[in-house]
Amino acid sequence: MRSVTELPGGYAPLMKIDLQKDKKAALVVNGGSVLVMAALWIAGCFIVPFSAFFQSGDLPFFLKPVLLILSFCLYMVLHEAVHGIFMKGFGAKKVKFGFTGLYAYAGSQDYFYKKPYLTIALAPVVFWGLVLLVLNCFAGAFWFWNIYFIQVGNLAGAAGDIYVTCKLLKMPSNILIRDTGVAMEVYGRTE
Numbered sequence: 001m002r003s004v005t006e007l008p009g010g011y012a013p014l015m016k017i018d019l020q021k022d023k024k025a026a027l028v029v030n031g032g033s034v035l036v037m038a039a040l041w042i043a044g045c046f047i048v049p050f051s052a053f054f055q056s057g058d059l060p061f062f063l064k065p066v067l068l069i070l071s072f073c074l075y076m077v078l079h080e081a082v083h084g085i086f087m088k089g090f091g092a093k094k095v096k097f098g099f100t101g102l103y104a105y106a107g108s109q110d111y112f113y114k115k116p117y118l119t120i121a122l123a124p125v126v127f128w129g130l131v132l133l134v135l136n137c138f139a140g141a142f143w144f145w146n147i148y149f150i151q152v153g154n155l156a157g158a159a160g161d162i163y164v165t166c167k168l169l170k171m172p173s174n175i176l177i178r179d180t181g182v183a184m185e186v187y188g189r190t191e
Helices: 023-047 050-054 063-089 114-139 141-157 159-169
Strands: 011-017 096-099 104-107 176-179 184-189
Touching: 011 159, 023 050, 023 141, 023 159, 050 141, 063 096, 063 104, 063 114, 063 141, 114 141, 114 159, 114 176, 141 159
Parallel strands: none
Antiparallel strands: 011 184, 096 104, 176 184
16 A cells, blocks of 8 residues: 555544653653663573673774674664665655654655555564574674674664554554654544
8 A cells, every 4th residue: 555645534643652752652662672682682692602792803902892883873774764765665755864862763744554554664673683683693703793782773773663563553454654753643534
């Protein structure tokens, strides 16, 4: 289903999600994110000892952490790019990208139907999760933690996308969602 630029007749607001203004929802999302990070860090320690991150080999000692920071910044841009690509693929006329200080975002003024929107919401975590898993499998112990930290960020950073997905799964199939990047409005049929 293609997105629509105007809200059709017979739709009314059902819910608004704004993680910057709704402190309770933000606490749930950020708390979930911290729990995911902790669990994944512990799991990673069973795969490759954390001390491997501090081994510099032939590289200057500071280079691995610097590469990690630069790689994570690039990942954040690419994560939002995947959201944007899927928004465009489902018919968005224009996609806006930005950063609020807490969150990077991709947003649109268009309205998306439920199934396409769920695809938009989950596409980055699935796509980058698979890419990073493959990279981790072939990178070896020396680079494991650099890649794994990005994977942890991928999964923990998707807490907001997963929170929204869980909320939307409970709603009727004919809802429309407008995700401006910083807030989301959900509309349902009144007839």
